[in-house]
Amino acid sequence: MPADPWLIYRWMLASRLFEQEVARLWHAGLVSGEMHLGTGEEGIDAGVVTHLGEGDAMALDHRGTPPLLMRGANPVSLLREILGREDGLCRGRGGHMHLFIPELLSASSGIVGASGPMAAGFALASQQLRPGRVAVAFFGEAAMNEGALLESLNLAVAWRLPVLFVCKDNGWSITTHSPSMTGGALLARARAFGMPAADVDGTDALAVSAMTEALLPHLRQGNGPAFLLARCVHLDGHFLGDALLEAVRRPLQVLAPMAIPLARSALSRHGARFRDRSHAVTDLLTRAGRASSAARSLPDPLDRTRRALLGDPDRLRMLEATVAAEVRAVVDVALEETP
């Protein structure tokens, strides 16, 4: 069944507003540690999750919040978990990188690549216990260089496991441009394992949904895994406070303190040839710019999905007001003290 664009937009908007609240709370110092948001990848998450149902499993990476919200996780307990409260989803033990919902067969991990083997295991259990149900592995393009993930691609083919491998390709791994560290093309890589693979513009949620719909019967009929490569941007960078993004937004504050030690190092006696040093310094100075222009090269998936709905402005306005009110209410309730 083709996805309902209204539902998809509702999910994406709810997730975006929720994560914007997470960002606000993080900036206010109410959330500790790192914070990886899924802002910008909602089109991929929504397009895939809309085809999941009872008994389907999800193995998530460090950006697990959007797919969980879309899958129906309780947003109040999710937010409380992120806030580290003992009345949170995992009693404050996990935090945003370690979210677990047994009823939804959904588990996340902060270890890059771990979602591959985890999804293979979920799929093995489907094969034995719940034929027709599938497991989705969400991961970034840089995780495609992690051995465990590559091994799980092969394992899934060898055992005909119903895994949908969803590779969210934002082109970056923290400060490293992924193509510079990746041999060959990811789609060809997946196909080389002997599974069907497709790529899609991940900023187009409806296209992701259509592609997912086309791939899933292969899995549900017991023919083994499939691979979906979807491009996206992470609008808030790798994590909140991302140095590259900050360097673009506040170049003086970020780059100035680095300049003197950098210049001193580049000019020290005994080192590489001048050409190599100047290449390194130029690379450092331009890396932030390259990251940000990559980010600007793709549309915001939310705007894009919204555009398909402009034909009914009243319904759209109402939906947006409702979702905004719902998210506000979630935050208010989540922040309440409980006895």
Next chain:
Amino acid sequence: MSSVGFAEAIDDAIAERMAVDPAILVFGEDVQLLRRNLYARFGAERVRNAPISEAAFLGAAVGAAMAGLRPVVEIMMADFLTVAVDALVNHAAKLADFSGGSWGAPMVVRVACGGGYGDGGQHEQSLWGWLAHIPGMAVVVPSNPVDAAGLMRTALAHDGPVVFLEHKLLADNWLEALGRGGRSGLEFDVPPAGARAAHPLPANRVAFGRASVVRSGGSLTLVSLGVGVHQALEAAEALAEDGISAGVIDLRSVSPLDRGCLVEQVGQTGRVVVVDEDYLRFGLSGEIAACLLEAGLRPRFARVATEGTIPFARHLERSALPNPDRVMRACRQVLSS
């Protein structure tokens, strides 16, 4: 007076050696940005970004070390060593023994470790006891910039594999990226004497297996490493106000362990408290107890360590990790007789 930060002291020690030893290469994820001062000076051939393929590049470091290089491999966090540990456990650490001493793998694995900034149990482990369990590799854990630089100099002259662990509360770049993220007003228990030292640092090496008695005391010996040393010192000062004289040993290296120093100090006090941020069971604290028993001592013994998975929530994390209150309680326990 100018000062040097913990990570900077390590970087400088590496730069010092890289300038004279072309066999030294630095590689790991994001190192060109993370170690940008090394990158700017030594270029992309010797400071290499790596794909997120720890098993491959740590394994490659072993081969490279066997074939004439001296790699400094960065694994972002001790927690991520788990995906690549075969390279260390079955290869780097075995080589000298398997080859009858004819071949070695001189390499340094530089790893951030430790908690105290609310990042959860997959990002805050210490794991030095788990690593030191394996014969054939050195495991060092400095508690301040001077020792960090001195241990790195030794590591870069060592003929086998060295795991060099730097605590994230001491290395300001890690704490900034992972804990603070540009936010102001957040508080972390950063020990000032651990995070920065007066410039210029002494240029000496710190030998492996040489603990340092950072405070002497006659009635109780606190044994620790990394950030725990500063908690132990704090406890010793508090005890001094009550007229109790407590000494503090900074182990600096877990493997080899300075058994002689432990036996000598505890032999004088008869009471020992181990402060170990790694897990409680089957680890360093038990090893210390065993080594004292083997030496014929029967001291009063208590230990403060991490008892289970480190929780994400700051208040739960605080009580799961060693903290000054827990250290004081353990001290009172061994003093109470």
